[in-house]
Amino acid sequence: MATDSTTWQLRCTVNGRPIEAEVEPDETLLFFLRDKLGLTGTKGSCLEGECGSCTVIVDGRALNSCLVLCPQMQGRRIETIEGLANGDKLHVLQDKFLASGAAQCGYCTPGLIMAAKALLDQNPNPTEQEFFEGMEGNICRCTGYAAICEAIRSAVQQWK
């Protein structure tokens, strides 16, 4: 149990890299990733869990990083969009989003890809209903969902 001091010594991993940092108790994971770690792929938009653009994966589960306080991440394994590509080789989801034209302004894309990855990591062959249950927390305001669904479905076929 922590002491009464105001700051918190956070230890966690981000994309496999061990992180140690002093954080404020009311600092959200979203702004920690963006402002302290410079991982600006994770986007903030509504800041109330409605849009999904800040979705990251924590210990295998999708979470809205805008609604997570940093100390809650103690000892957790965090994956962000920056951790997906292997050098110049894109992750299959990134590849399929490109191929299907599933990004327009692109703001929602990192969140969509992380939500899709969490879904497929847990369930590599989702039914239609499971597919929508996994993805319904993410909103796109410009592309339309047909291309996004097509991208994720084509990634399913190559999921390992």
Next chain:
Amino acid sequence: MFLQPRQVAEALEARAKYGAEITPLGGGTDIVVVLNRQSTGPRHFLDLSRLENYAAIRRENGCYVAGGGATFAQLGRLEVKALSQAAMTVGGAAIRNAGTIAGNLGTASPAGDGCVALLAIDADIELSHATRGRRVIPIHEYFTGFRRTALVADELITAVRFPADWRTAWYKIGKRGSINISIVCCAIGMSPRGNVRIAFGCVAPTVMRARQAEAIIAKDGLADASIEAAAQSAMKEVAPIDDHRSSASYRRAMCGVLTRRLLRELRQDAPRAAGRAE
């Protein structure tokens, strides 16, 4: 201050010591929204997410006992239709992975979907204190006013108990399929003995039951005429307001529609013994 105890006993001690100065934190899906919006939100947190056995759901004597830390993702897998459907519509996957039943009860929003479902199945809420021990409150006595509850500031919600064998029905009217706050939601539960509970969200300062409508069904059963009378009664019993999500008159009308629809749904899959006026 941010406390992250491992044992329920430690958490209860901290809560007894700091009371209202420390805010219990489940998944953060309500509290962090407030923090993101205003600088005057809570500053000190009691993180309940690491407590041992706090998120478990177990079966016990025909009931489920869910620890306060059970998430909507977990509740969404239970075979209590109204509760699992409420859990699955409370938000997207990321919200369901974080939000907890104690959080839903602690926030006590009149739009709390989980609260409405639990109200329709006579759930019991277990409130615990470091030295006074546990007390169990029937859910219909738990909500005392707009975002006010029977929970005292030095207690924690430790568990929720609800029957596993009630037949239930659920419907939520909102602007999208998911991740939306209800305009009206309704849960109806029927015990194996045929007792009916009709619960609503978003139509009063707290989630509420339409008791007169329930009394009509208790007296006259599930014939078309009594379902219609119950629907008419429900519309009179609720006290909705106009706001940016909907109008009072629409909400009131929908309470009638949902009462009718869900009672018919329950009648349809009722075993012959229940619903005596078929």
